[in-house]
Amino acid sequence: MNVLVVGGAGYIGSHCVKQLQAAGHHALVLDNLVYGHRAAVSNDTPFFQEDLGNRAAVSQLLVDQKIDIVMHFAAYAYVGESVTEPLKYYENNTGNTIQLLLAMQDAGVDKFVFSSTCATYGEPNTLPIVENLPQSPINPYGQTKLQVEAILKDLAHVGKISSAVFRYFNAAGASEDGCIGEHHSPETHLIPLAIDAATGRRAALKIFGTDYPTPDGTCLRDYVHVDDLSRAHIAVFDQLGKANTFVDYNLGTGRPTSVKEILTAVEKVTGFKVPAEDAPRREGDPPSLYADNTKARTELGWEPKYMDIESTIATAWKWHESNPEGYADQ
Numbered sequence: 001m002n003v004l005v006v007g008g009a010g011y012i013g014s015h016c017v018k019q020l021q022a023a024g025h026h027a028l029v030l031d032n033l034v035y036g037h038r039a040a041v042s043n044d045t046p047f048f049q050e051d052l053g054n055r056a057a058v059s060q061l062l063v064d065q066k067i068d069i070v071m072h073f074a075a076y077a078y079v080g081e082s083v084t085e086p087l088k089y090y091e092n093n094t095g096n097t098i099q100l101l102l103a104m105q106d107a108g109v110d111k112f113v114f115s116s117t118c119a120t121y122g123e124p125n126t127l128p129i130v131e132n133l134p135q136s137p138i139n140p141y142g143q144t145k146l147q148v149e150a151i152l153k154d155l156a157h158v159g160k161i162s163s164a165v166f167r168y169f170n171a172a173g174a175s176e177d178g179c180i181g182e183h184h185s186p187e188t189h190l191i192p193l194a195i196d197a198a199t200g201r202r203a204a205l206k207i208f209g210t211d212y213p214t215p216d217g218t219c220l221r222d223y224v225h226v227d228d229l230s231r232a233h234i235a236v237f238d239q240l241g242k243a244n245t246f247v248d249y250n251l252g253t254g255r256p257t258s259v260k261e262i263l264t265a266v267e268k269v270t271g272f273k274v275p276a277e278d279a280p281r282r283e284g285d286p287p288s289l290y291a292d293n294t295k296a297r298t299e300l301g302w303e304p305k306y307m308d309i310e311s312t313i314a315t316a317w318k319w320h321e322s323n324p325e326g327y328a329d330q
C-alpha cells in the first residue's frame with residue numbers, strides 16, 4: 001500500500017513510518033515541521049514539507065503519489081495549552097483535519113486512519129475503559145479529537161471515507177534500534193522527564209499529586225509502547241477496504257502503572273536515582289486511566305509486545321542515552 005503519514009516527523013508518526021516500511025508498505029511523509037523533526041524520518045523516505053490545511057497542494061500530492069491510505073497524526077497535543085488557547089486547537093486539530101478530508105475527497109482517496117486519544121472519555125466512571133463508554137472530554141484537546149471522530153462516523157455512514165480510529169493511552173518508549181525516539185519541546189511527559197531528572201539534565205521531578213484514591217496515592221496510567229501502537233495501525237488495513245466502515249479501538253496494555261512505579265522502573269533501568277518531590281495535583285488529571293484492549297486483541301489480532309513497563313522504559317533509555325539532547329534540529 002502507498003500510505004501517506006501526515007505528521008510522520010512526530011513521535012508516534014515517525015515510529016509508524018518505520019513499522020510500515022518493515023511490513024513492506026510504501027510510506028511517504030507529510031509534515032510542516034512545526035513540532036516534527038526532519039531527522040526522525042530517514043532520508044530514503046519521500047518527505048513533503050507542507051501544511052495539511054493546504055487543500056489544493058495535499059490533494060495534488062495524493063493524486064501524484066497514488067496514495068491508498070492516509071494516516072493522520074498531525075495534531076497539537078498539549079492539554080494545558082488547549083485550555084488557554086482553544087482556537088489554536090480547534091483551528092488545527094479540527095479545522096485542518098477537515099481540509100485534509102476534503103483533499104482526500106478531491107483526490108478520490110477513501111481510507112483514513114486517525115490518531116485519537118483516551119482523553120475523549122474525560123473522567124470515566126468505570127475502569128478499564130471499553131470503547132463504548134460515554135465520551136465526554138474535559139478539555140478542548142479531547143474535544144477536538146471527538147469532533148473529528150464524529151465527522152468520520154458521518155463520512156463512513158454515507159460511504160465517502162472508511163476510517164479506523166485509535167484511542168491511545170500513554171504512548172511511551174522508542175524504536176528498538178535506538179534510531180528514533182521521543183523529543184517534545186517543551187517536554188511534559190512523565191517518562192522522558194524522569195529520565196532527564198535521573199541523568200541530572202533537569203531538576204527534581206515533581207510528582208503531581210500524592211493523595212489520589214489509588215494504591216500509592218499517585219495517578220495510574222496505561223503506558224503502551226509506541227511500536228505496539230504502530231503495529232495496530234497496520235493490522236487494521238484489511239477492514240478499510242469495505243465501504244461504510246468506521247471502527248474504533250482503545251490501545252493500551254490494560255495494565256495500570258502509578259507515577260511512583262514509573263520512577264522506580266526508571267531508576268532500575270538507568271541505574272540512577274530519580275530526584276523527585278511531591279507537588280500539588282495538575283489540573284485536569286483523572287486519577288486512573290487504563291484500557292480494556294479486548295476489542296483490538298480479538299478483532300485485529302493485536303498483541304502488545306511490551307507488557308512490562310521496564311522493557312518499554314529500556315527502549316526510551318536507549319534513545320535518550322545516545323541522544324541526550326533529542327534531535328539536533330530543535
Ligand code: UDP
Nearest residue numbers: 188189190193206207208219221259282285
Ligand atoms: N506527571 C507527574 N510529573 C510530571 C509529569 C507527569 O507527576 O512532571 C504525572 C501526571 O500527573 C500523570 C502521569 O504522570 O498522572 C502521566 O502524565 P503525562 O503528562 O506523561 O501523560 P498524560 O497521562 O497526562 O497524558
